[in-house]
Amino acid sequence: MGQEISVRATSFGNVAIFDLDRSLTGQEPEIFRRPPSGDSPPERLARRLWGSDGQLSSVQILSNTVTVARSDPWTEEDLAEAADIITKLFAHYEAPDPAEYYESLRAANYNATIGAIRRHHEDLWVMRIVPDEPLEHFDAGQYTTLALGFWEPRADHVMEDFESDPGQLEKMARRSYSVSSSIINDDGQLARAQPEAIEFYIVQVPPDEEEIPALTPRIFMKDVQDRIFMSRKFTGRYTLAGVENGDNVVFLSTGTGEAPQNAMTAELLRREHQGQVLNVVCVRYLRDLAYLDQQSVVEERYPNYRYEAITTREPEDEGNKVYIQDLVESGRLEEMLGAPLDPDGTHVFLCGNPAMIGLPKWDDDGEIHFPSRQGVSELLFQRGFTIDHRRERGNVHFEEYWKES
Ligand SMILES: Cc1cc2nc3c(=O)[nH]c(=O)nc-3n(C[C@H](O)[C@H](O)[C@H](O)COP(=O)(O)OP(=O)(O)OC[C@H]3O[C@@H](n4cnc5c(N)ncnc54)[C@H](O)[C@@H]3O)c2cc1C
Ligand SMILES: NC(=O)c1ccc[n+]([C@@H]2O[C@H](COP(=O)([O-])OP(=O)(O)OC[C@H]3O[C@@H](n4cnc5c(N)ncnc54)[C@H](OP(=O)(O)O)[C@@H]3O)[C@@H](O)[C@H]2O)c1
Numbered sequence: 001m002g003q004e005i006s007v008r009a010t011s012f013g014n015v016a017i018f019d020l021d022r023s024l025t026g027q028e029p030e031i032f033r034r035p036p037s038g039d040s041p042p043e044r045l046a047r048r049l050w051g052s053d054g055q056l057s058s059v060q061i062l063s064n065t066v067t068v069a070r071s072d073p074w075t076e077e078d079l080a081e082a083a084d085i086i087t088k089l090f091a092h093y094e095a096p097d098p099a100e101y102y103e104s105l106r107a108a109n110y111n112a113t114i115g116a117i118r119r120h121h122e123d124l125w126v127m128r129i130v131p132d133e134p135l136e137h138f139d140a141g142q143y144t145t146l147a148l149g150f151w152e153p154r155a156d157h158v159m160e161d162f163e164s165d166p167g168q169l170e171k172m173a174r175r176s177y178s179v180s181s182s183i184i185n186d187d188g189q190l191a192r193a194q195p196e197a198i199e200f201y202i203v204q205v206p207p208d209e210e211e212i213p214a215l216t217p218r219i220f221m222k223d224v225q226d227r228i229f230m231s232r233k234f235t236g237r238y239t240l241a242g243v244e245n246g247d248n249v250v251f252l253s254t255g256t257g258e259a260p261q262n263a264m265t266a267e268l269l270r271r272e273h274q275g276q277v278l279n280v281v282c283v284r285y286l287r288d289l290a291y292l293d294q295q296s297v298v299e300e301r302y303p304n305y306r307y308e309a310i311t312t313r314e315p316e317d318e319g320n321k322v323y324i325q326d327l328v329e330s331g332r333l334e335e336m337l338g339a340p341l342d343p344d345g346t347h348v349f350l351c352g353n354p355a356m357i358g359l360p361k362w363d364d365d366g367e368i369h370f371p372s373r374q375g376v377s378e379l380l381f382q383r384g385f386t387i388d389h390r391r392e393r394g395n396v397h398f399e400e401y402w403k404e405s
Contacts, residue, residue: 003090003091003166003167003169003170004087004088004090004091005020005021005022005086005087005088005089005090005167006020006021006087006167007019007020007021007083007086007087009079009080009082009083011073011074011079013073013074014057014069014070014071014072014073014074015067015068015069015074016067016068016070016074016078016079016082017065017066017067018065018066018067018068018082018083018086019064019065020064020065020066020086021064021167022064022167022170022171023063023064023108023109023171023172024041024042024045024061024063024064024066024089024108025042025061025062025063025108025109026063026108026109026110026111026229027062027063027111027231027232028062028111029060029061029062030042030043030046030060030061030062031058031059031060031061032046032058032059032060033057033058034050035047035050035051039104040104040107040108041089041090041104041105041108042061042108044089045059045061045066045085045086045089046059046061048085048089049068049082049085049086052081052082052085053070053078053081053082055070055071055072056068056069056070057069057070057071066086068082090170102149102151102152105149105151105170106149106227109147109149109172109229110227110228110229111131111132111133111229111230111232112129112130112131112132112227112228112229112230113129113130113132113225113226113227113228114127114128114129114130114222114223114224114225114226114227114228115128115129115130115197115224116128116197116224117222117223117224118290120287120290121287121288122204123203123204123206123220124202124203124204124256124287124288124290125201125202125204125219125220125290126180126182126199126200126201126202126290126291127199127200127202127219128197128198128199128200129146129197129198129200129228129230130196130197130198131198131230131232133232134196135194135198135232135234136232136234137194138179138194138234139234139239139240139241140179140181140193140239140240140260140263140264140266140267141178141179141236141238141239141240141260141263141264141267141349141399142178142179142234142235142236142238142239142260143176143177143178143179143234143235143236143238143260143399144176144177144179144198144230144231144232144233144234144235145174145175145176145177145229145230145231145233146174146175146177146200146215146219146228146229146230146231147172147173147174147175147215147228147229147231148172148173148215148218148219148222148228148229149170149171149172149173150162150168150169150170150171150172150173150214151169151170152218152221153218153221154217154218154221155204155217155218155220155221156206156207156217158207158212158217160212172229173214173215173218174215174229175214175215175216177200177202177259178200178201178236178238178257178259178260178263178351178399179198179199179200179234179259179260179263180199180200180201180258180259180260180262180263181195181199181262181263181266182199182262182266182291182294183262183265183266183269183291183294183295183298184294184297184298184301188297190266190269190270191266193266193267193270198230199263200259201256201258201259201262201290201291202216202219202256203216203255203256203288204216204217204219204220205217210405236399237388237390237397238260238349238351238397238398238399239264240264240267240268242347242393242395243268243347244275244345245271245273245274245275246274246275246345247275247345247346247347248275248276248277248278248337248339248342248345248346248347249264249268249273249275249276249277249278249346249347249349250278250280250333250337250341250346250347250348250349251264251265251277251278251279251280251349251351252280252282252324252333252348252349252350252351252356252376253279253280253281253282253349253350253351253352254281254282254283254324254351254352254353254356255281255282255283255284255288255352255353255401256352256401257281257351257352257353257399257401258279258281258289258291258351258352259351260349260351260399261279261281261349261351262279262291264349265277265279265298265305269298269302269305273304274304275304275345276304276306276337276338276339277302277304277305277306278305278306278308278333278336278337279295279305279306279307279308280307280308280309280310280324280327280333280336281307281308281309281310282309282310282311282312282323282324282356283309283310283311283312284311284312284313285311285313285314286309286311286314289309292309295307306336306337306338308336310322310324310327323356324356324376325356325358325374325375325376325379328341328376328379328380329379341380341383343380343383343384343385343386343395346385346395347395347396347397348376348380348385348395348396348397349397349398349399350375350376350377350396350397350398350399351398351399351401352399352400352401353401354375354400354401354402354403354404355373355375355404356375356376357375357376357377357398357400358370358371358373358374358375358376358377358378359371359375359377359387359398359400360377360378360381360387362389362391366391368381368387371404376396377396377398380396381396
């Protein structure tokens with residue numbers, strides 16, 4: 001038996017609007033003009049509303065809003081009765097089998113299918129997700145939201161405590177993910193700009209004393225053909241806007257921060273970019289590089305492209321750990337680029353661990369304040385680069401994957 005839904009009801013003449021504390025559908029509305037016969041939660045709800053009120057003319061359910069029209073104006077009693085039916089939608093659910101119940105939640109909430117998974121290692125996957133409907137255009141480097149219900153099982157078997165908020169079990173764990181891209185496909189061709197299946201590069205985060213990760217342990221239980229939620233809104237200013245064809249482009253990332261860098265690299269190569277393109281990734285171990293094999297093929301084919309990976313926890317790194325910041329300071333990055341790090345004609349893209357990025361804060365006067373632990377942003381700022389920011393377009397672009405606590 002599920003938890004009661006909490007409902008706020010308002011009416012305007014013949015129309016009543018019920019705001020629920022959880023979603024019953026995805027982003028597409030479900031509209032009923034007669035009692036439906038199916039067994040999804042929206043269908044069951046519409047049927048029950050009709051069953052108690054013969055005057056209904058339509059029921060529309062979109063996410064957590066139910067809009068009900070009837071031929072006569074709503075009275076206080078009608079409104080209370082309909083609200084009660086909605087409240088008890090799941091409490092009256094008669095299916096003894098939780099699997100069936102969770103399947104109905106999946107049907108109501110998910111809008112895409114996992115088309116492929118490349119399990120590079122047990123905690124690092126490249127996944128392709130196929131939306132039910134074709135997507136609008138988006139730019140290389142942008143991100144979207146993936147989500148799975150809290151009812152889904154976890155790979156790490158951690159027990160979450162939902163007692164203080166029992167309705168949580170029927171909600172969705174949502175997180176942002178950069179769109180990734182293989183640079184070349186299995187057939188050796190450059191990846192398409194707007195493929196049918198959207199690629200993501202995801203690491204499974206383990207729990208620690210401070211944080212229980214919500215989404216990745218659930219993603220890592222999934223398989224090909226399983227359903228998932230992928231937002232249809234792709235967003236972000238971490239794109240190639242402002243990069244001219246002859247500019248040098250330097251991508252610097254940690255871990256899965258390589259995702260948007262590869263998507264933008266593929267876009268630059270499709271555009272036959274003339275400047276140098278350098279893609280540097282810092283990972284703990286060599287095994288944490290899921291795109292390594294294809295990078296050497298790309299490098300061979302495109303003389304202006306160079307890929308460099310550095311590790312920090314391999315035996316040879318002991319006592320000699322080199323971070324991306326060190327590459328900037330030592331001049332090694334310029335050697336890799338084969339050109340000076342000149343703010344005039346160079347764009348730098350920083351993605352992943354916020355400590356590597358070292359993003360400053362801007363005060364109300366537009367003054368810039370860097371964190372005490374120096375990241376790449378400050379080093380570049382000192383060399384005359386401008387940090388891209390909503391008030392000013394710059395040539396240092398960033399995408400932080402989480403906020404430093
Ligand atoms: C714009 C944007 C794009 C993102 N793109 C990606 C992506 O392409 N691939 C990806 O794996 N993640 C990406 N993330 C991170 C993602 O949103 C999740 O935070 C991450 O997958 C962990 O989710 P979770 O619910 O399991 O744990 P959460 O509760 O979200 O995170 C718990 C902790 O795990 C650590 N962490 C989170 N993400 C990462 C990561 N990627 N690498 C190392 N440590 C991490 C942080 O310390 C964080 O506080 C992106 C985040 C943002 C804001
Ligand atoms: N079980 C596995 O096989 C496995 C493998 C990979 C990841 N994971 C898990 O996945 C999560 C993500 O790990 P991740 O390695 O992808 O991401 P990460 O922790 O952000 O590390 C990526 C790289 O960034 C480096 N880094 C850390 N702090 C930095 C700083 N201040 N400046 C510059 N660089 C810095 C790391 O070096 P350091 O060596 O100094 O940290 C590492 O080389 C973690 O929770 C991890 O436990 C598990």
